[in-house]
Amino acid sequence: MVIKTLGVMLVACLIYFVEYRNLKDHSSSRERGTFFSLLSIGVIMSILEVADVKIPNPLYPIEVIYKPVHTFIFNLLS
Known part of the structure; x- marks a missing residue:
């Protein structure tokens, strides 16, 4: 389980570093x-x-x- 967790963290770090270079130059702080x-959220999940x-x-x-609501409408229409 620890190795899988470290794998998830490693992939998240790779995604962060690859995407952050593009975000740093071309986007706002909100993005x-x-x-x-x-x-x-994805890493935690x-x-x-x-x-x-x-x-x-x-x-x-x-x-x-x-x-x-479904039951009420179904009973009302039938």
Whole structure:
């Protein structure tokens, strides 16, 4: 698990250094911040996946919200 985590970190560092050279010259600080934020979220999610942490599906809360609405509309129309 440690080797896989280090592999994820190594790939993230490579992506950062390759992309940062282009971002440093041609973009604003807002774009650099967005890039770093999204890269960090991806790295954290990848490390959690490597560590076999159960990550909930983001579609589940949407399903919980819309299931009663679906049932109500279905019963209303049938």
